[in-house]
Amino acid sequence: MDEVSGFCIKQRSGYGGGNNGGSLGTGTKCGRWNPTTEQVKVLTDLFRSGLRTPSTDQIQRISSQLSFYGKIESKNVFYWFQNHKARERQKRRRFLVDEPNEFHHQDKLPSTKYLAELNQVSEPEIVLETLQLFPLNSFTEPMESEKRRLFSNDYCRENSYNIGTQMHHPTLDLRLSFL
Amino acid sequence: MDEVSGFCIKQRSGYGGGNNGGSLGTGTKCGRWNPTTEQVKVLTDLFRSGLRTPSTDQIQRISSQLSFYGKIESKNVFYWFQNHKARERQKRRRFLVDEPNEFHHQDKLPSTKYLAELNQVSEPEIVLETLQLFPLNSFTEPMESEKRRLFSNDYCRENSYNIGTQMHHPTLDLRLSFL
DNA sequence: GCAAATTAATGATTTATTCAAG
DNA sequence: CTTGAATAAATCATTAATTTGC
Numbered sequence: 528m529d530e531v532s533g534f535c536i537k538q539r540s541g542y543g544g545g546n547n548g549g550s551l552g553t554g555t556k557c558g559r560w561n562p563t564t565e566q567v568k569v570l571t572d573l574f575r576s577g578l579r580t581p582s583t584d585q586i587q588r589i590s591s592q593l594s595f596y597g598k599i600e601s602k603n604v605f606y607w608f609q610n611h612k613a614r615e616r617q618k619r620r621r622f623l624v625d626e627p628n629e630f631h632h633q634d635k636l637p638s639t640k641y642l643a644e645l646n647q648v649s650e651p652e653i654v655l656e657t658l659q660l661f662p663l664n665s666f667t668e669p670m671e672s673e674k675r676r677l678f679s680n681d682y683c684r685e686n687s688y689n690i691g692t693q694m695h696h697p698t699l700d701l702r703l704s705f706l
Numbered sequence: 707m708d709e710v711s712g713f714c715i716k717q718r719s720g721y722g723g724g725n726n727g728g729s730l731g732t733g734t735k736c737g738r739w740n741p742t743t744e745q746v747k748v749l750t751d752l753f754r755s756g757l758r759t760p761s762t763d764q765i766q767r768i769s770s771q772l773s774f775y776g777k778i779e780s781k782n783v784f785y786w787f788q789n790h791k792a793r794e795r796q797k798r799r800r801f802l803v804d805e806p807n808e809f810h811h812q813d814k815l816p817s818t819k820y821l822a823e824l825n826q827v828s829e830p831e832i833v834l835e836t837l838q839l840f841p842l843n844s845f846t847e848p849m850e851s852e853k854r855r856l857f858s859n860d861y862c863r864e865n866s867y868n869i870g871t872q873m874h875h876p877t878l879d880l881r882l883s884f885l
Numbered sequence: 886g887c888a889a890a891t892t893a894a895t896g897a898t899t900t901a902t903t904c905a906a907g
Numbered sequence: 908c909t910t911g912a913a914t915a916a917a918t919c920a921t922t923a924a925t926t927t928g929c
Contacts, residue, residue, distance in 0.1 A: 896919105897920075
């Protein structure tokens with residue numbers, strides 16, 4: 528891939544450089560941004576205060592403020608929030624591993640129409656035999672017209688989509704083929 | 707109160723008649739539906755494939771399929787789509803509504819464009835005058851005492867965003883004040 | 886003590902989604 | 908149905924920590 532980005536691609540200069548260390552000012556080397564502890568502190572505090580996706584304007588102001596502590600650009604602030612947000616989330620998710628509630632199921636009242644219908648059909652027998660044996664290849668009838676809108680699109684975006692897992696369930700291939 | 711809408715808390719006997727989850731059962735605890743990982747994956751895939759509001763018929767089929775992975779009822783599928791759709795949208799709105807705090811004229815420098823623009827914008831190393839006025843530097847200037855938390859921790863997520871506004875709480879604004 | 890070698894963090898890019906205008 | 912806007916997830920790449928042999 529082209530390493531072009533408009534920056535100075537800095538190939539690793541051996542090692543002993545140690546150019547930065549807090550004052551990286553005097554931008555002679557164009558490596559990646561190396562935030563000072565003060566800058567990190569402020570950014571972290573902003574994040575803790577609730578800021579997660581600063582607007583362009585905010586970014587620029589933050590950048591301006593932080594430039595007092597050392598070299599910095601707006602994009603650095605932008606990236607910092609992106610990365611920090613993502614990694615905090617990631618960290619959180621690690622703890623909640625396998626927590627079935629990936630999203631919170633907050634029951635809301637359904638539309639009456641569906642509820643009525645569901646009520647009478649409710650949960651049918653389990654019927655897995657057939658289903659699981661041959662997953663979803665069975666072509667059902669063409670969708671009802673009312674749902675046409677949902678399916679008018681192509682569903683074969685990519686290819687198979689094995690949900691394969693430990694269970695030897697059939698290639699529950701995917702996509703609505705069984706709908 | 708117990709179940710609102712005849713939903714949970716107790717094993718309803720009148721709902722679905724017959725075999726209600728007995729096999730996959732151990733369902734002694736009749737709380738709310740707790741989807742398995744596989745179920746979530748399939749539902750998510752369906753959603754990503756474009757399905758948003760499945761018909762009753764589709765709901766039943768999905769439910770039947772997913773019952774292979776664990777207890778599930780049609781209404782769970784219905785609710786899942788309702789909630790997922792709503793929350794995705796909500797998540798979307800949140801950004802769009804949360805961000806635009808300034809007047810937006812041709813002032814567009816959002817993300818992807820960020821890179822391009824921010825890239826060349828660099829950071830004019832100026833503006834130091836202004837920041838002097840703000841609490842920022844005056845606080846972190848003596849970074850020795852940084853150990854003392856400057857902020858009162860507290861998570862003020864949803865409500866205290868006040869980034870674009872001047873809040874009057876002397877406690878934890880600080881950095882936000884210049885935003 | 887010191888650097889080369891290795892590993893852990895994290896800055897910067899790329900890719901894949903989502904919703905919604907047109 | 909197509910495309911624009913705007914991420915967030917996944918990934919790449921470089922820097923800082925640290926480990927290790929001398």
